[in-house]
Amino acid sequence: MNSGMIGKIDKAHRYAQEPERMRVTGFNATFHGSHDEYTVSLDDRGWHCSCHTFAAHVLESCSHVMAAQLMLGPMLSEDARFATSDTAVPA
Numbered sequence: 001m002n003s004g005m006i007g008k009i010d011k012a013h014r015y016a017q018e019p020e021r022m023r024v025t026g027f028n029a030t031f032h033g034s035h036d037e038y039t040v041s042l043d044d045r046g047w048h049c050s051c052h053t054f055a056a057h058v059l060e061s062c063s064h065v066m067a068a069q070l071m072l073g074p075m076l077s078e079d080a081r082f083a084t085s086d087t088a089v090p091a
Helices: 003-016 052-056 063-075 078-082
Strands: 027-032 037-043 046-049
Touching (some): 037 063, 063 078
């Protein structure tokens, strides 16, 4: 491995320790919940989840979206960190 690539790998490790350097503006994931698998996503319209709770808009969110917000926390804009389904998330 050449020395240039070693430097890039070292830099990548440093960056990975500073998640606030990156902003997630779109996100799509399969979430393995207690009862089923769900699709959780974030786009310019906000958060979405395929689970029944989210579809019913009982809380305008769900445990799967809240877990994604906690996991991605420092990489999300403040709006996306706390947004519910009815809150637009600017890119």
